[in-house]
Amino acid sequence: MAEQKLLDVVIVGYGPVGQSLSILLGERGYRVAAFDRWPALYPLPRAVFHDHEIRRVFHAMGLGQDVEKISQPSATYQWFNAEWKTLVEIDWSAESISDGPVGYLFNQPSLEALFDSKAKSLPTVSVQQGWEATAVHQHTDYCEVSLREGTMVDGTWTPTGNTQTVRARYVVGADGANSFVRKSAGIAVDDLGFQEDWLVIDLKPNEGVKLDVPDIGQWCNPARPTTMVPGGPGLRRWEFMRLPHESLDDLQKPEKVWELLSPWVTPADATLVRHAVYTFRSLLAKNWHSGRIVLAGDAAHQMPPFMGQGMCSGLRDAWNLAWRFDLILRGITSPGLLESYTPERRPQVRAVIEASIAMGQVVCISDPVQAARRDAAYLAGDVPPLPPFPGLSGGLICTHQPFSCDTPAGLLSVHGQIRTGDATSRFDDAMPNGFHVITLDADPAHYLDAASQNALERIGGRATGMTTDAAKAVAGHILLDASGKYQRFFDEHGVKAIIVRPDYYIFGAVKDLADLPALLGDLTSRLGADLDTLTAHARSGEQALA
Structure with a gap:
């Protein structure tokens, strides 16, 4: 170069x-x-x-x-206490909003x-x-x-x-x-306060070996908090928390590794791929x-x-x-x-970190008395479920009136199987990436005037209708919602149209299709009102610097 x-x-x-x-x-x-x-x-x-x-x-x-x-595909994520009683189940095998399992x-x-x-x-x-x-x-x-x-x-x-x-x-x-x-x-960098050392072990079971181990889970045993998870097809992983009296050197000795694995697997059953101690942080x-x-x-x-x-x-x-x-x-x-990159990504990631810390504080209890209190609370159903995965709370989303009231702005958009003509496929396989205006049971062209349609084209977007009625479908223009996921999503949020960003997050939504041009106008104005000037400026800048 x-x-x-x-x-x-x-x-x-x-x-x-x-x-x-x-x-x-x-x-x-x-x-x-x-x-x-x-x-x-x-x-x-x-x-x-x-x-x-x-x-x-x-x-x-x-x-x-x-x-x-x-x-x-993932199985259900299970948390067990020391006696292998189930404390928590998170169904990562369930159908997600994205047309497939959660994980x-x-x-x-x-x-x-x-x-x-x-x-x-x-x-x-x-x-x-x-x-x-x-x-x-x-x-x-x-x-x-x-x-x-x-x-x-x-x-x-x-x-x-x-x-x-x-x-x-x-x-x-x-x-x-x-x-x-x-x-x-x-x-x-902000330190959010979590720091624990864990021994991470990856191994490959020998051909024909069937391990008697939960598919994916946390063993919340105060004597040794332990994670068990597939490492991908044909591989397994264990993670063991370092206890207060243990040194990092002792924890990484091969004999210690196999000692910790011994309830589930022996050297005769599998090949050790690697083992290393990691410090889990929250930064x-x-x-x-x-x-x-x-x-x-x-x-x-x-x-x-x-x-x-x-x-x-x-x-x-x-x-x-x-x-x-x-x-x-x-x-x-x-x-x-x-x-708007930091205002979008930082709050979402902070929420994920805080949820991960909360989960870690449940798992990483090495005191038997505290563990007994935790177990009693979970087994009695006194612990609320985990909150839903966070969306976007700031940045390039429409959160002001009249569009913000009870609309899904900032959420990940629905994704499902669609049919256009005789072909059925994933929406993101059938449609080019970019901004998408999606209307329910309506032709978006009837609600976007010429200026709105021109603005949408100039930001690389397109407008598409979605329907569950095959008689209303028009190939490439009004798509058949083959799985009904779009219908359910729109009904759940009480909206008639959404604008989806290229990263599949919802910019904004409207309950009345007459408000759609104003919502699109809000998007295009925040991207830059004078698109011709911006384009000319970018081209002249490229020529000057090349």
Whole structure:
């Protein structure tokens, strides 16, 4: 890569978040360079769970069927006390709003291999592994990133002496918990107070071995809080909390590992893939955006694993950034659109972290008296159920009157099977990604005047009707709600139309279709009223900087 070539986005960090953002931008044709300190992908398991929303992202990346081959639907998530009495059941196998079960289990190295292959196949994406960022400087119209090359010598990252400097309109720090980009931008971090050491063990049962173990669960045993979960097809994971009297060194000895596993599995039954102690933390960057520098993934947040949302939250960051960068780089909106990134992502992630901490505080009880009180409360039904997964509470959503009253703005939108003509498919497979106006049992063209339709087209959106009445369906225009999920969702919220953002979150909704032009007008005005000026400005800026 020529040193002075202006890129659209430089991504520092090439884990799942950096990989997915590279794909999402590269598929849109943007010039992206991803750099990672390590010369090769990390080969051992880490994350094992993704939810239904993230499965939709995989479909949007063109990897839905490939991910399906390396993952399995989750069973019910169960919490047991020391006597194996059920305290909590969370049905992750239930039908979700996204047309499939709530959750899935997978092996992260297999997932990253898919991401890596896809990213490197895109002609506008450059992936350079073995390059460490050493400086990030912001200028008025671009950022400059200095990097040095390194290689592994006897297990130690060692500089080769080669360096390079690249320029890009934006820099994304997806470089993990110790993010160099975050520190370079001077962004502080809030500690929400959770910190526990856990031994994480991954193993592969021998062929034909059937383990007598809950499929996915927490054993809330004060003598040793324990997590048991599939590690993806053909793999299993155990996690054991370090007790106060134990040292980290003692916990990682192979004989200790097999001692802890002995109630369920022996060395004759399985091969140990890896074991390591992790410190589960709860950290949240105060701001995720500073000028032309943006944070994503562990660079912006860390959380306990009890909700399985660590990687999921990072992929939501990438998904949220992808459509923002798309609108900015196409000149549809100004760089000010990034100002709503933190108000959207930070409150949602904070709510997820706080829920994960609450779950961890239930699991991580090592005092028998406290555990007995916990058990009694759960077994008596005195503990309220977990709150629903949080949506968006700020940012680019319509929360003002007359649209905010009892409407689903900020929630993840419904997704289901639709039929257009003779073809039945997923909505996001049949329709291009972008803003969508969806009306129920009505032709949206009857309610959007020429100016509204023109504005929708100019932000890359489209209007579609949805009906459960096959006689009212019009191929490509009014779709048949084959599963009835859209009808149920609209009826549940008492709305007649919704505007869905490119990341599948609802911008706003109306109860009266006569209000639809005003709702669309609110969206387009917040994206930038003078679209012609913005487009011309973006093009002239590209010519000046290229």
